Amino acid sequence: MDNSVLQLAKQAILVPTGLQESNIHRVMDQLLNGSVDNGDIYFQSSHYESWVLEDGIIKEGSHNIEQGAGVRALSGEKTGFAYSDKIDLTELLSAVSNVQAIARQGQAATIALPSHGTYPQLYAPINPLNSLSDQEKVDFLRKIDAETRKLDPRIEQVIISLVGVQDHILIANQGDSLVGDVRPLVRLNVSVIVEDKGHREQGSMGGGARADYHYFLQQDRALGFAQEAVRQALVNLEAVPAPAGSMPVVLGSGWPGILLHEAIGHGLEGDFNRKGTSAFSGRIGERVASPLCTVVDDGTLPDRRGSLSIDDEGTPTQCTTLIENGILKGYMQDKLNARLMGVEPTGNGRRESYAHIPMPRMTNTYMLPGESDPEEILRSVKKGLYAKNFGGGQVDITSGKFVFSASEAYLIENGKITQPVKGATLIGNGPDVLTRVSMVGNDLALDSGVGTCGKEGQSVPVGVGQPTLKIDSLTVGGTNI
């Protein structure tokens, strides 16, 4: 690890609270002294700001600070957890005595975990909040607003939001010295409402990265989001009712990769598979997708929203192959589930904050490119749906049923895109949807950096991606029967 990152994290968390490293060792000793297998302490100090422009004015801004420490004790399959918003010795010791109630009776089975050597730092330890002055931030929002409104006379409403986060993390693990991370994250979103002849529609586009605000100034990104939001809204003004029923569906590249996140990603998280509650449980080595499909979860892509140098348990992230040429290869693991399943952690142990328990979570989940030209994929469909953009999705990991909602879609007739249709929900079954993939494009794209994944009430930033895909049959939830 870059030593300076650890120093920065210590400076942000320990210096203001006056907590000494020797205090942390003392708390760890106390924690592991009980009959627990393992334990950790997660310190966090997070600064978050948001600015919102609406009706042409800077309507509001907010600045938020969250800090605290979470203490966890693990014993067999059991977890004891307590946290405090105060980072001091008394609170930590009190948390320790609370979590030790989980310890098994009798013999302790302390488990030594391997120490991690060096790993690459995937983003700069910068503070996005300071990368522009407040005046520059509001000027920037006003400029995008003015440029957006110039794009089309039918624009009624423009809402722009700018969000920046700097997260400092320190993790105390058994037998390891402290590890730390400094995580920047920025996000810009433009949404518009357009009106024409009494019809109104919305369009929205955003993006972000583990970078500072200059990211949005580069390559005209901000204006690009605005243009895209307006384009989507105008397309939807023309949309006719979507068809209902099963049909061939072509999914666009990039954000439609939310298909992979919902249909298979969640089902391949280690906790569900250890417990046997996933439709994918016990299916390693089996065919779950067409041979054209290779899907990975990769936390190591520099500067991406879903990337982490180390996960929230201190494990360096990696690129984990989930499906290789259609065969199920592996699950995503945190430490607890890896230990119980007898495999190595994969750097997928994540938590929303110090006040939440870590779980296996995705990072950036995407499908590798294939060989088909996207045009050729569209040409191959006689009658079907081309879904170019999506809103959110959801999955029931036990039955495998998943949904995701198209926000921009078109009819394909005789190999040609004909007319836009209203947004519709697509529904399928995770374990077999990818077996129906008959063409994979050569145009892999990752999303623009907007994904947030929810699981058991915890939200974490993630990424998705895919090339253009053809699924021979998927249920489209329109109204036109």
Add this chain to the structure above:
Amino acid sequence: MQTQEEISRLETSIHDLLLEAKKQGATAADAGLSVDTGLSVNARLGDVETIEHHCSQGLGVTVYFGQKKGSASSTDLSPQSIKETITAACSIARYASDDPHAGLPDPDRLATEFKDLGLYHPWGINAKDAIELAISCEDSARQYHPDISNSEGASVDSYQGIRIFGNSLGFLHGYASTRHSISCSVLGERDGNMERDYWYSVARNHNKLESAELVGKKAAERTIMRLGARSLSTRKSPVLYSAEVASGLIGSFLGAISGGSLYRKSSFLLDSLGTQVFPDFIQLHEQPHLLGALGSACYDSEGVTTKANHIVTDGILNSYLLGSYSARKLGMQSTGHAGGVHNLCINAGDKDFQQLLQEMDTGLVVTELMGQGVNPVTGDYSRGASGFWVEHGEIQYPVQEITIAGNLKDMFQHILAVGNDIDYRGNIRTGSILIEEMAIAGE
């Protein structure tokens, strides 16, 4: 009483904080403080899996410099941090624009009476007893039927908290509340296919919770009923939203008549005040002062007094849901809905769930919805669903992997009946809702 002392202490903090905001140049300010503690345990396969001790606090402050607004929040309640939080809010306000509609509520709208709404009933359960309760809940589910094959466990949660809110118009009030729940989720397996369902009970007072055994039994019963689910062919049919999903339908309606959606013109019910939005047998009324109810409150998130309200009478929309800001934007007055509704109730019909099935005769019962597929601007609606296919008023088989679609404006106009099987577990209290026709897409 210790809680009362804590409330007084925190009220003093808010008082001091508002003075500090003034000192830093704010012309007006409001601030809220919360302190919460809780215990959450989960038992799985007959043994404890997790014990979580929650203890969190937070401060939020909004300041105004004339018509400019800035906000800040912090989880650190030390005097130094409180001061810095105010400074952060002030610094943001200086860069915000003049907004003629910004500001605190009109003083005459602020609550002045604070009834005891019976929201505070500490349980005092310890981890050991909570674990035993969770285990007995899960046992009851696992023993319900031989096809119950696995479990995600049963949980017992108990939270208590204090909320204080004050503003520079002299409003200052704090209260304590509790919230307890028991929940259970189990899996069933038949012919190699797994299904999962859950049930929960939640209440301010733990004595009002359903028994752990009953929660477990209902979770198992729901799971077993789903086994053998199949898809449907694409068709149009009546749809009966069971009470636990019908509240989402009413939630979409409330979103469409809330001030924020209206002044942004992002609602499919613009200019609908005084018009027929539901059939004439539908009444929606709000009862914010129900004793011990989950949504009860004397005032909204700005301190504006809440009142019993007839939002829809004989199907006609009487009132939007407005906070001060959206009210000013629309040239109206706050209705005490900053932060949403408080115990929104729909008038129950005289039919129970079985009678609704008979009224529907042939159609789809929906018990679970998936995904977000609702366009708030147009009302276009398309969501994943599972439930049961009904013929001759009787459930025939479970269904899944289908979608149901329509337009909300239309769906609301074509409600045929509301059941008396009210679900009291949330802020929206409704029975099952029967809709005349929707598009079902399937295999």
